[in-house]
Structure formats: structure tokens, C-alpha cells
Amino acid sequence: MSLEDASLDVSEGELLAVVGENGAGKTSLMNVLYGLYQPDAGELSVGGQPVRFKSPRDAIARGIGMVHQHFMLVPTLTVAENVVLGREPTRRGLFDLERAISEVAATCARFGFQLEPRARVDTLTVGSQQKVEIVKALHRGAQVLVLDEPTAVLTPQESDELAQVMRGLVAQGRTVVLISHKLKEVLGVADRVAVMRRGRVVAEVRAAETTVGQLANLMVGEGPRHGTEARAPTSLAGLSPAASRVEAIGAALPEAAVPIPGGQVTTGMSALALMGGVPPGAATERPVPSSEGTGPTGTVALAITGGTPLEASSERAPATSAGEALLEASGLQAVGDNGRPALRGVDLTVRAGEIVGIAGVDGNGQRELAEVVTGLRALTSGSGTLLGGPLAGLTPAKARERGVGHVPEDRLRRAVVKALSVEENVALGRHTRPPFARGPWLDFAGRRERTLALLEAYDVRPPDPTLPLARLSGGNQQKVVVARELDAKPRLLVVVQPTRGLDIGAVAHVQAKLREARAHGAGVLLVSLDLEEVLALSDRVYVLFEGRVTGHFTRPDYDERELGRRMLGAGTGHA
Amino acid sequence: MPERLRQALPSVLSVLLALAVCWSLIALTMTPGTATAAYVEMLWGGIGNWPAWLNGAAATVITRPLGEAAMKAALLTLTGLSVAVAFKVGLFNIGAQGQMILGALAAAVVGAHVSLPAVLHIPAALVAAALAGAAWAGLAALLKLYRGVHEVISTIMLNWVALRLVDNWLVIGPLRGVAEGGQSITGTAEIQATATLPRLLGELSRLNLGFPLALLLAVVVWLWLERTRTGFETRAVGLGAEAARTAGVPVAKRTGVAMALAGAMAGLAGAVLVLGTEGRYPGTLGAPYGFDGIAIALIGNNHPLGAMGAALFFGVLRAGGTRMQLLDVHKSFPELIQGLALLFVAGRMVWLALLRRHEAAASVASVEVPRA
Incomplete structure (x- = not known):
């Protein structure tokens, strides 16, 4: 699912950068290259010879080296x-x-x-x-060195030094593949840049002829997005998620970018070529995904007919008349897990009856922001009011008491306890109140009744409250979480990556429930790395970059180019 | 309830396998006939010699062995509960022995040096023992919560501290008892009659109040874990601390309370030993019931009632073990059976995996429900 018909080739003595949003498939592609994953279809060749890597050992033997994001040193x-x-x-x-x-x-x-x-x-x-x-x-x-997000952990000085090291290796005839989402850096060091999106390589451009803004546009994609994303029609249930997404990219390629014309771009001797998704032999012509989106693999991109242009305006209506401020914060600062500042002064407001999206490249403070609002992370500075109480000194229990619902990013670690039953998970966090408790005792009958009602309303399968939660599929687990949080009638709902890893039906269901919560007057703070999701759902969008708000957009004035630029730090004097 | 049964199955199979292995060992070194006879002796020694009674022997041939078994079971239940409760919150309490030593000492001191009517004296001694055990376990919890010291390390070390502190100093030093004639004795002073746990069957057996107390506590702990808000929070912390924290559960508090409760159970085991059987803190406490508690809890699948069941079973075997000596079979075989059963239970993942594979073959399709 993470890779779909991705093709790439690198020449000897070249520095190729692979960029893309999180989940675009960069790392998956490299893991195929390094023998960690076996491709379902497609072929891999090194120095012109087709190869098949069963393990990293094979890859090493063929001269491929990998430097992982997390070091593997003793x-x-x-x-x-x-x-x-x-x-x-x-x-x-x-x-x-x-x-x-x-x-x-x-x-x-x-x-x-x-x-x-x-x-x-x-x-x-x-x-x-x-x-x-x-x-x-x-x-x-x-001979071929793959570096996965190598600068994520480095200081700027170390990054510069690494750039010199990489150029030095290329000068000695080695090939370097650099995976990154730091576009500015990439353009400074790479010869060529491959852009990945949704498991495909959607463009390859010469670094010298490209700007950060163009790359950003390629990464996030452009075009008629709202309303085209497939949502929920149950008739789609049988299709694979990838197959039922509408690709809407082709039209958006900016002029300066060089889309690959039909076939491979092979500069000089091909040191390495990777043809994904396509059965060997069928791979002579590589498709650039276009808006028609017909690939040779049989992954038919669907045009959703009768697909409710979701933003049917009636649904959007409450947004404009947003009510009282539920969350008002200014100058929020907090420290991340690594001990470095993650929030460096964030101001934001969330009102009743609106969905406020937080956009940004992963690791720019979104996670920490959600944790601050839900009481999981302490503020180091700044102040705010959350549902009538101070934001400082907030604990998860206080946040819940005031009416904050939370759909955390890391479901298995934060949202559920796998070994407990479905009904126990439904009670988790609300187990002190009716119908889940009566005095100090748990109310088994009340819990069972409420759980059954929720499983039915959210179409959780199988609807068995006694099953250990671990026995449910990821999508059904997420439905249980969303059901629990919404059933508590939160006044402010904080959702982080609510649809990551879900299949299309579950995605639609979860998104519909978020809109429903808004319609009922709740405020929703939506953090997602999927920009499409943020734009499709949100009434307003804050862009976070390096722990600061670098942009604020209000529907319908979503200028995606500008948004992309802000996500990469433009307009702050920092980038 | 098939799910419950499946949970218990590995334990039952492990115990049966241990019994079979030990039988084989005796049979190989002696004769199969001796092995079987020794097992029969062990059984009569644990649950009472019913055939002899039917043949007209006094009722004590039944009540004496049962009383001994019950007293061993009481101690094993309490220490087993100690380990099981800590396990529920995600901690491995190796320190039941040390907590029991402190509890025994506290019971001995209150039993000997405080004068109260029996209705108050016994509860006072029990509470003192529970508090002492809780405090000792609480040290490990504090070290864990505020200094990140792993509880296995701290509880093991606290065991040794308890042993040296009590056996090597307090009991032979400041708290040493003085006999009526003025000559010194080992251990602390005799507890007063008002602190002695009453025998339930008079002279028929040594069965005392400690046994029903242990059973009651097992049921109470089980009800607390399963039926109350705080018990639920405790289990949630044990199974997913981060999710519990996100849900607003005070994780540190639940951890501390559960560990203190674990210590209290072990402390009560010490009290039952001192107030029921020994009459004072002896020179050394002897039997390592605290360590047995680890085996009992694991064989009982860390379930309060499971631990109680395991304790009853091994109480019977160990009370009966001495009778095996009649046939020249060493009396430590019951402990060997317990040890082997623990070893096999530790392989429960293997048992479960085998069971699961068996089931998976039957119902591959029903495990993952296709789509939403």
C-alpha cells in the first residue's frame, strides 16, 4: 500500500534526492532497494543487471549501503x-x-x-x-549510499559538513541517494530530485532548475482537490484504498518542473534502476500519473461518480458562524522529547463550531501542540485559556473534565489498551462517570448497553464488546476510539492523524464524524500531516514551521502554493 | 466461559506435567510402585487420611493434615496475591520475602509489647504488619517512580536489607526477647495471648483465623481489580501505561498504591505466620514463602483467584510432603513439583501458541474481520 508503481533510477556519480511528504513512500522505496522489503511486483537492477535482494546482506554484496535515520551503532x-x-x-x-x-x-x-x-x-x-x-x-x-533523513538529527553546521561529505563522495564516483523533506537543503546539494507522492514518483527535476516553491507544490500536489477525494461510499468497500483514490496531480505540474516523459530518464550509465509495481517486461513505458490516472498495473484510479462533492455547502455552513472561543492561546512554548524547543511561541484560537487544521511538515511542533492542549505536555512559557480554565498546569484528567476529547496520533500506545476488551476500551477515560460507573463501582450493565449502541452506530465489526481490542482491525479500532471520544460530547476535540493507515471506508467514516461533531457545535483541532485532509476538513488552517505559526488561512482562501511555502518556512525570515 | 478456561489451561497442564515428571523421577530411582505409594501418602498427608477415618480412626487423621495444608495455603495465598497485585500494575515484585519479614516483625512487636483486648489486639497487629510490608514495598515504588530504578533490582536488594536488618540486628539486638527465668532466647518476646490468632477447630488442628482471612483477601482483591474504578485503572496502567495516562488516570498514584497493597499482602503473610504459628519472630524466619509467592502467582496466571487456587493445591502437596518420608522419599518433592510447574508455566507462551495454531487452522477467516 505504501508503494505503488514507483520507478526511479540513479546514475553513477550522481547525487539524487528523493523528497515527499510523510507516508509518500520514500522510506519504503529505499527499504526495497536495501532488501528489507520485497516488492510485490516490479524489478530492480544494479549496473544494468536485474537483481533480487532477499535481505540487506544481498544488497550490501551488490555495493549498496544504507545509513538509517536511527543509527545502528554499538x-x-x-x-x-x-x-x-x-x-x-x-x-x-x-x-x-x-x-x-x-x-x-x-x-x-x-x-x-x-x-x-x-x-x-x-x-x-x-x-x-x-x-x-x-x-x-x-x-x-x-558504491551506492542511501541516506535516510540524515540531517534530521544534525545541527545546521553538521548538516553543511554532511553536504560537503556527500559532494566529496560523488566526486569520487560514488552514488548517493538522499532521502529528505528539507527542500532547501536538498536543492543545495543534489543533482537531481525525485518527488514522491502517494507511493509514486510523480516528477523528477534538475536541482539547478528548480525552486523550493516548485518542489513544495510537486510534493503536496495541486489541482481540484476539494470534493474529489473519495469519501465513504460504501459501494467502494471492495476496492483497495490506493485504487479508489482519485489522483489529481497531472494538471498541477508547474512549468519549470520536468515531468518524466513516458520513459526513463537515464543520464549516463545507469547505476541503478528501480521499476516498481510493473511486472518486468511491461515496464517499457512508465506512466506519469495523470488526472486520468490509468496505469498499466490495473490500478484504476476511480472517478467517483455520484461522489457527493463532499463539501456540499450545507455541511460547511456552521463554519462561518463560529461561536465562542474554546481555546485561546498566546505565546505557547514547550520542549520536545529530545529536549529541544518544539513550540516557540504559538498563538491560536479555536471556536465552537469550527474545524481548525494544523498543517506542517512532520516534526514542526504539531504533535507537541496537541499534547499541550490535552494536558500531556507541560508548557514552558506562554498562556492560554481552555474551556474556561488556564492552559498552564493542565493534566489529562483536568482536560477531560473540562470537555476535551482526544484522538491521539499513536493509537496503540496512547488511545487504547490492546489487551483490554472493546467495552473496557470504550470506558477508558470515562470509567468514573455513568453509565460506566456507579459510585466507586464499575457498572457492567450500563457499560455493555452503551458499548453495543456505539458499536452499532459506528458500524464496528465485529460488534462484540467482550473481544480483546487487539482482535479488531486498525480501522475498527480507530472507530472505537472516535466513538468513545465523540460519545463523551466533547466541547473541544483534539484529533491527530485521525485517518492514518485506515482504509478508504474508515477514512470517510471518521471524517464524516468530525464534520458531525462540528455541526453539533464542538470545536475541532485537527492535526494531520496529510495536507489534503487538513484542507478538505478545516474551516481555518494554521501552518506550523519550527514551532511557530508561519501562516493562517481561512476557507475558501486556501492558496496552496502559499501554504506550501509557509510550511517550509517562507514568510518568516527563517528560510 | 471458554475464554477463562483457556486462560487456566496452561497452568493446569503445567502442574500435571510437573506431577508426571516427579513421579517418573521417583519411579526411576526407586520403583513405580513406590512412586505411586508416595503420591498417595502425600495426598493423605494433605487432605487427610479419609480411608483411615472410615476405618474408625479419630477425626484428627483428617483435621490435622487439612489444618497444616490450610496454614501453608494461607501463607502462599497472601504472598501469591502480593506478587499478582504488583503484576497487575505492571511491576514484578520479587520483594515479597522482605516485605513479609518486615510484616512479621511488626506483628511480633505489636503482639508482644502492646496490651489490648483481643478484638482490637489482633486487628492492630495485622494492620501494623500490613503497613510495614506496604512501607517496604513503597520504597521500591518510590525508587521506581522518582528515580527510575527497576523494581526487580530494588526489591531484590530490599530483601537482603530486610533480612540483615531484622535477623542480623533487631532480633538478636534491641528486640531480643527475654525469657521469664531471665536467660536470653533467640527471637523476639512471645506475643500476648490476646494477639494470637484463634484456632478455629480447637485442639483438632492448627487451623486458625489466618486461613479464612487469606481466602477473603483473595476475593476482595479480585473484586477490587475487576469491579471498581480504581481497580480498572490499576489494570489499565499495567497493560498500557501511556494510554492510561492519556485517559486521565493518575499513573504514578495507581502504581504506588498497587505496590503498597502488594507489600501489605506480603506483610500480612508475615503476621499470619507470627500470630498464628510461631508466636513470636523466631531467630530467623525460615521458610521463604515470599519467594514461593512468585511461583504461586505465575502458576495462578497472576489472577487473585488463580493464585488462591494454586496456593490451595500446593498447600496440600507441601503439607503432605512430609508423609512421603515414610517411604524414604525426600520431603522436598512437593517443592520440586512447584518449581517444575513454574518452569512449565513460564513456557505458557508456547502452550498458548500451540493452542492458537490449533484454533487458527480452524478459523483463519474469522480472526480478521475484513473491512469497515
Whole structure:
């Protein structure tokens, strides 16, 4: 589901960047390349020869090295030990540390890395640890080096240094594939940029001829979006989610971008080509997904006929007449899990009867914002009023008492307890109030009755309240969560990534319920990385970038280009 | 209730397998006849020699063994509950032994040095023991919540601290008892008659109030976990702490309370031992009922009633174990059976996986319900 007919090729001595929103399939594509996933269809060739990787071992043998986002180093071992781990030099059957050190020193010297082979890895900075990872791959003879979000953990200075390292490797004839969503950075270092969207490579452009804004537009896609997204018609239930989505991209490619014309772009000798989704042989002509969206794989993009242009205006009506402010915050600051500031002064308001969307590239403070509003994360500065009480000192219990509902991002960790039954999960968080409790006792009969009613209303299958929640599919689990939170009649509903990973029917159902909550006068704060979802549902949109609000848009004035630019920090003097 | 049965099945199978293995061991080293006879002796030693009674022996051939079994079962139930309750909130309480030592000491001190009528003296001694055990377990909970110390490490270490503190200092030092003649004795002073747990069958057996108390507590703990708001919160914390926190459950409080309750159960085991059987804190507490509690809880699937059932079963076996000596079979076989059963239960994931595979073959389609 995460990859669909994606094709890519890289030439020797080239630096190719792969960009896309979260979930666009970048990492999946690279995992196929590294032998971690096996493609269902399609072919992979290295140096012109078709290959099939059963495991990373095969990929390494073919000269492909991967530097993961999360380092795979043993912190208590030295640089040299980490680099040779798995293929240690030995002398008379014993590990030969001196030889390991000299070999690693030679590799470092050859590629110009300043690393002390005897240093313990846990004494190194993050940037240096990353270099160890790169040296490890090179030491194993990697010709093609794949870096997954390498700058996510680096300081700007370290990022600059990494850029030099990558250029240096390319100059020595190595091939580098850089996965990133930092567009500015990508354009500064890459030769060519491949843009992924919904599991496909939708465009490839020369870095020198492209701007950040154009790339952003390619990433998020443009065109007649509202109303075209498939929603909920139950007749679609039999189709795979990917197949029932309407692709609406083709029309949106800006002039400067170079869509791939029918076939492969092969610059020089093809070091590596990856043809996804297409059975070998059928792959001679690669389709650029167009608005007609007919691919050779049989994934027919549907035009939804009779598809209620969802934003049928009656549904949208309450938005304009938004009521009292439920959440008013100014100057919110909070620290993220990594100890760095995640919110750096956010002002926002959510009123009754409106859906307020938070757009942004992953990791720009959206998650922390939702956690602050639900009492899960403490404010370090700033103030606000939430449903008549202060935002400072909020706890999850207080938030619930005031009428905050929460559909968290990480369902299995935050929203449900898998090992408890469906009805126990329905009660979770409301187990102190009727009909779930009577005094200090749980009210089993009341709980059963309410659960059965909700399972019916939300079409949860199977409608068995005693089943352990883990036995439900992800979509049904999410319905249970949404049912629980909405049944509490929240005055403010905080939803984070409410439809991620759900199939099309469940997506539509959940979105319809959010609109219904708005219609009943609730305020909804919607955080989603899926910009389409944010735009389709929200009456107003705040754009977050690096913990600050960099844009505020009100329906119908959604200028997506401008939105995309704001998501990447434009208009703040930062980018 | 097939789901309940399936939960219990691995434990039952494990115990049966352990019985079979031990029988084989005896049969191989001696004769199969001896092995069977030893098991029969063990049974009569645990549940009473009914055939002898039917043949006209005194009622004590039944009441004495049953009383011994009940007293062992009471202690195992309480320590088993201790481990099981901690487990429900997601903690592994290895410290029941230390908590029991502190509880036993508190009961001995209150029993000997406080003068009250029996209706108040017994509850006072029991409460003191429960509080002492709770405090000792509470230390581990505080270390966990505020310093991130893993409870397995802290409770193991607190066991040793308790042992050294009580056996190697308090009991032979400040709290050492003095006999009436003035000569010193080992252990603390005798408890007063008003603090002694009354025997329920008089001279017929040593069965005392501790046994019904343990059973009652097992039922109360079960009801608390299953039927009350706070019990539900406790289980939710154990099964998904982050989800519980998101739902507004005070996770630290629930963890602390459950751990304190675990300590209280172990402390009560110490009190039952001192007030019911020993009459004072002896020089050393002897039997490691606290460690047995780990086995009992696990064999009982960390369910309060399951732990009670396991405790009753092994109470019978262990009371009867001494009778095996009549046939030159060592009396520690019941403990070996318990240990093996624990080992097999630890493999419960394997049992369940086997069961599941068996079922999955039958009903692949019904597990994942297709789509919304």
C-alpha cells in the first residue's frame, strides 16, 4: 500500500534526492532497494543487471549501503570496532584490533573523514556518529549510499559538513541517494530530485532548475482537490484504498518542473534502476500519473461518480458562524522529547463550531501542540485559556473534565489498551462517570448497553464488546476510539492523524464524524500531516514551521502554493 | 466461559506435567510402585487420611493434615496475591520475602509489647504488619517512580536489607526477647495471648483465623481489580501505561498504591505466620514463602483467584510432603513439583501458541474481520 508503481533510477556519480511528504513512500522505496522489503511486483537492477535482494546482506554484496535515520551503532565499542562489526579481521581465529584500526583509518583517509578509530562511539557527537555510519557502509564497499533523513538529527553546521561529505563522495564516483523533506537543503546539494507522492514518483527535476516553491507544490500536489477525494461510499468497500483514490496531480505540474516523459530518464550509465509495481517486461513505458490516472498495473484510479462533492455547502455552513472561543492561546512554548524547543511561541484560537487544521511538515511542533492542549505536555512559557480554565498546569484528567476529547496520533500506545476488551476500551477515560460507573463501582450493565449502541452506530465489526481490542482491525479500532471520544460530547476535540493507515471506508467514516461533531457545535483541532485532509476538513488552517505559526488561512482562501511555502518556512525570515 | 478456561489451561497442564515428571523421577530411582505409594501418602498427608477415618480412626487423621495444608495455603495465598497485585500494575515484585519479614516483625512487636483486648489486639497487629510490608514495598515504588530504578533490582536488594536488618540486628539486638527465668532466647518476646490468632477447630488442628482471612483477601482483591474504578485503572496502567495516562488516570498514584497493597499482602503473610504459628519472630524466619509467592502467582496466571487456587493445591502437596518420608522419599518433592510447574508455566507462551495454531487452522477467516 505504501508503494505503488514507483520507478526511479540513479546514475553513477550522481547525487539524487528523493523528497515527499510523510507516508509518500520514500522510506519504503529505499527499504526495497536495501532488501528489507520485497516488492510485490516490479524489478530492480544494479549496473544494468536485474537483481533480487532477499535481505540487506544481498544488497550490501551488490555495493549498496544504507545509513538509517536511527543509527545502528554499538555505543560502548570504538569507531573501528563498529565499522568492522560483522566482518572483523582476524588473526589466528582471534579478533585483530590493530588491523581493524589501521584498515578503518585507511578508509577514513581515503574518503577524507576526520575520525579517530580508537574513540568510543558514545563519546562522539551525533554528527560524528553519522560519519561512522557512512564510513561503515563505505568500508563494506558501498558504491551506492542511501541516506535516510540524515540531517534530521544534525545541527545546521553538521548538516553543511554532511553536504560537503556527500559532494566529496560523488566526486569520487560514488552514488548517493538522499532521502529528505528539507527542500532547501536538498536543492543545495543534489543533482537531481525525485518527488514522491502517494507511493509514486510523480516528477523528477534538475536541482539547478528548480525552486523550493516548485518542489513544495510537486510534493503536496495541486489541482481540484476539494470534493474529489473519495469519501465513504460504501459501494467502494471492495476496492483497495490506493485504487479508489482519485489522483489529481497531472494538471498541477508547474512549468519549470520536468515531468518524466513516458520513459526513463537515464543520464549516463545507469547505476541503478528501480521499476516498481510493473511486472518486468511491461515496464517499457512508465506512466506519469495523470488526472486520468490509468496505469498499466490495473490500478484504476476511480472517478467517483455520484461522489457527493463532499463539501456540499450545507455541511460547511456552521463554519462561518463560529461561536465562542474554546481555546485561546498566546505565546505557547514547550520542549520536545529530545529536549529541544518544539513550540516557540504559538498563538491560536479555536471556536465552537469550527474545524481548525494544523498543517506542517512532520516534526514542526504539531504533535507537541496537541499534547499541550490535552494536558500531556507541560508548557514552558506562554498562556492560554481552555474551556474556561488556564492552559498552564493542565493534566489529562483536568482536560477531560473540562470537555476535551482526544484522538491521539499513536493509537496503540496512547488511545487504547490492546489487551483490554472493546467495552473496557470504550470506558477508558470515562470509567468514573455513568453509565460506566456507579459510585466507586464499575457498572457492567450500563457499560455493555452503551458499548453495543456505539458499536452499532459506528458500524464496528465485529460488534462484540467482550473481544480483546487487539482482535479488531486498525480501522475498527480507530472507530472505537472516535466513538468513545465523540460519545463523551466533547466541547473541544483534539484529533491527530485521525485517518492514518485506515482504509478508504474508515477514512470517510471518521471524517464524516468530525464534520458531525462540528455541526453539533464542538470545536475541532485537527492535526494531520496529510495536507489534503487538513484542507478538505478545516474551516481555518494554521501552518506550523519550527514551532511557530508561519501562516493562517481561512476557507475558501486556501492558496496552496502559499501554504506550501509557509510550511517550509517562507514568510518568516527563517528560510 | 471458554475464554477463562483457556486462560487456566496452561497452568493446569503445567502442574500435571510437573506431577508426571516427579513421579517418573521417583519411579526411576526407586520403583513405580513406590512412586505411586508416595503420591498417595502425600495426598493423605494433605487432605487427610479419609480411608483411615472410615476405618474408625479419630477425626484428627483428617483435621490435622487439612489444618497444616490450610496454614501453608494461607501463607502462599497472601504472598501469591502480593506478587499478582504488583503484576497487575505492571511491576514484578520479587520483594515479597522482605516485605513479609518486615510484616512479621511488626506483628511480633505489636503482639508482644502492646496490651489490648483481643478484638482490637489482633486487628492492630495485622494492620501494623500490613503497613510495614506496604512501607517496604513503597520504597521500591518510590525508587521506581522518582528515580527510575527497576523494581526487580530494588526489591531484590530490599530483601537482603530486610533480612540483615531484622535477623542480623533487631532480633538478636534491641528486640531480643527475654525469657521469664531471665536467660536470653533467640527471637523476639512471645506475643500476648490476646494477639494470637484463634484456632478455629480447637485442639483438632492448627487451623486458625489466618486461613479464612487469606481466602477473603483473595476475593476482595479480585473484586477490587475487576469491579471498581480504581481497580480498572490499576489494570489499565499495567497493560498500557501511556494510554492510561492519556485517559486521565493518575499513573504514578495507581502504581504506588498497587505496590503498597502488594507489600501489605506480603506483610500480612508475615503476621499470619507470627500470630498464628510461631508466636513470636523466631531467630530467623525460615521458610521463604515470599519467594514461593512468585511461583504461586505465575502458576495462578497472576489472577487473585488463580493464585488462591494454586496456593490451595500446593498447600496440600507441601503439607503432605512430609508423609512421603515414610517411604524414604525426600520431603522436598512437593517443592520440586512447584518449581517444575513454574518452569512449565513460564513456557505458557508456547502452550498458548500451540493452542492458537490449533484454533487458527480452524478459523483463519474469522480472526480478521475484513473491512469497515
